[in-house]
Amino acid sequence: MTEHLNPPKPHASIILGIESSCDDTAASVLCDGKILANVAASQSVHEQYGGVVPELASRAHQSNIIPVIDQALKQAGVTTDSLSAIAVTQGPGLMGSLLVGNNVAKALCIAHQLPLIGVNHLQAHVAALFIDHEVALPMLCLLVSGGHTQLIWVEGIDQMEIIGTTQDDAAGEAFDKAAKLMGLGYPGGPLFDRLAQTGDPTKYSFPDAQTQGFHFSFSGIKTALLYFLRDQQKADAAFLDREMGHICASYQRQIVVSLMKRLDKAIKERRPASLGLSGGVSANSALRTAFLQMGTHRNLPAYIPDFAYCTDNAAMVAMAGYHRFLKGDFTALDETPYARAAH
Amino acid sequence: MIVLIESSAEFPSVAVCDGGGVVLWNEVGEDRQSHAEKLPMMVQRAVAFIGSSGGAVQAVGFQEGPGSYTGLRIGVSLAKGLCYGFNVPLIAVSGFACLGAEALERYPQCSEAWVMLDARRDEVYALKCTRHGGAEGLVRAEILPSSGVADFGSHTVFVGNANEKVKRLLGAEEAVYWDESPLAAQMSTVAAGNLALGKFVDVAYYEPFYLKDFVAGVSKKFSL
Missing domain, CATH: 3.30.420.40 (ATPase, nucleotide binding domain)
Incomplete structure (x- = not known):
């Protein structure tokens, strides 16, 4: 049995977006498609473990979520009474974390008789590109994050098809694991990027995996780095410290090359009107540069969201939710979060 | 009226009581471990009952645990969302x-x-x-x-x-x-007493009583 809540209030389109799929608790308020507030609380508790601990993430969301929502509403200058709908990341993500955001969202909907909109996290990353841009469609979007690497053919903000995906690790995972291997701590991406800027990206070479179609693979490059470091350090214990910048730059270059190769192949075959780059790894400076160069090279507009909308955020959830709201496409209260992408 | 939520046990339950602790409405889920699917709608029906009887939500009572981590997580998230949405206090009940x-x-x-x-x-x-x-x-x-x-x-x-x-x-x-397992309706007297005494917990930072500290280990070996 499904039960829908009351239809939205006709006079307003103020959407509260909630994101809690991994280790960022975030809330955003969107009015007629414009961001009024975008608040996020990240969790430092995971640093000591070298990765996100799901139970700890769920508990941290539990403490962060009400203050984050409260701050977003106050920044936007609205109250829960004036909301039109609530959009929340329904999945994919960590189940315990998703349950916190989803159930707070449902209770707020119940209290204010609002429609609920469960948003797919990956579609929300694509929606982030629509926040500040008039996107030329169809767009070919490269989505790169800690958990996902996908090439997405975008016909509209809620009309998209995944045409390429990673067969093993995500690009962000390849950065995080390499950083861990090199003792750079967690999350390793930003530090890796900074160190790479001090090195020569052509000094060392790492392999690119052979894949079919527009698919990606990053487990091989990680293993190659592991053996490379092991062999080099056997002969010279100070190798890693001395060559850190060059190794980061070379490894990063190969990941970017792998991504750009598939992107270029897809551009040639599918002929999009524009390009998009989204997801947490889009903050990587080498990737941004290569992506923008690709746009210039192929004479296509190339969009990258503002940094605040690259990593996990609620503005993108609110944006995706806004378009669903306009279509009256709502989520029933008995729909549950989903951990995996194939939903 | 107080909305009472129990989510730690195998079967979720929700009840509504008045300020005197009298249970006016009560529902117990029929399916095991069905909290994520069923509890929000049970809460919705409880709130609808309060609305239809001309009352107002004065507080939310939550069974603090210990019990299923997932169940507690669902229940406390609903309880906090209701408290914030209705601007009412949260009562933790053993x-x-x-x-x-x-x-x-x-x-x-x-x-x-x-x-x-x-x-x-x-x-x-x-x-x-x-x-x-x-x-x-x-x-x-x-x-x-x-x-x-x-x-x-x-x-x-x-x-x-x-x-x-x-x-x-x-x-x-x-x-x-x-x-017998803990049920929402069993909390009515204590919850009403706490409401009268103003004995509340912090809506934002309250955590269920997990009993055991969660201990995460740091892997000693590097795995790719």
Whole structure:
């Protein structure tokens, strides 16, 4: 049995977006498609473990979520009474974390008789590109994050098809694991990027995996780095410290090359009107540069969201939710979060 | 009126009581571990009942645990969302103490009640309640048989969902056994009392009573 809540209030389109799929608790308020507030609380508790601990993430969301929502509403200058709908990341993500955001969202909907909109996290990353841009469609979007690497053919903000995906690790995972291997701590991406800027990206070479179609693979490059470091350090214990910048730059270059190769192949075959780059790894400076160069090279507009909308955020959830709201496409209260992408 | 939410046990339950602790509406989920799917709609029906009876949500009562982490997570998230949405206080209630009190009321010949809920293997979450002293301390984890659980006999009622295990491990043949789990409706008296006393918990930072600290290990080997 499904039960829908009351239809939205006709006079307003103020959407509260909630994101809690991994280790960022975030809330955003969107009015007629414009961001009024975008608040996020990240969790430092995971640093000591070298990765996100799901139970700890769920508990941290539990403490962060009400203050984050409260701050977003106050920044936007609205109250829960004036909301039109609530959009929340329904999945994919960590189940315990998703349950916190989803159930707070449902209770707020119940209290204010609002429609609920469960948003797919990956579609929300694509929606982030629509926040500040008039996107030329169809767009070919490269989505790169800690958990996902996908090439997405975008016909509209809620009309998209995944045409390429990673067969093993995500690009962000390849950065995080390499950083861990090199003792750079967690999350390793930003530090890796900074160190790479001090090195020569052509000094060392790492392999690119052979894949079919527009698919990606990053487990091989990680293993190659592991053996490379092991062999080099056997002969010279100070190798890693001395060559850190060059190794980061070379490894990063190969990941970017792998991504750009598939992107270029897809551009040639599918002929999009524009390009998009989204997801947490889009903050990587080498990737941004290569992506923008690709746009210039192929004479296509190339969009990258503002940094605040690259990593996990609620503005993108609110944006995706806004378009669903306009279509009256709502989520029933008995729909549950989903951990995996194939939903 | 107070919305009462119990989400720690196998079956979710939601109830509505008035300021005097009288239960006006009550629903117990029929499916095991169906909290994520069923609890939001049960809460919605509870709120709709309050609306249709001309009342207002004055507070939300939450069964603090311990119990299923996932269940508690769903329940406390709903409770916090309701409190924030209605701008009302949150009341944390020990469902164990409420169940102990209920057992002593049901079995007047017993002077003490042990509330024991299954915590897998030979372990239970346990709380002792006496007729005159109420709950003794906090709920604790006991591996049965335990020296902490002694002197039971016909004056003892064991209540919970672990009775088969308790009987097998303690061998308390003379004791009374009542198969019952914490239910939202059992919290009404305590929740109404707390509302009258203004005994609330912080809506933003409240955490359920997990009982056991969560210990995460750091992997010693590097795995790709």
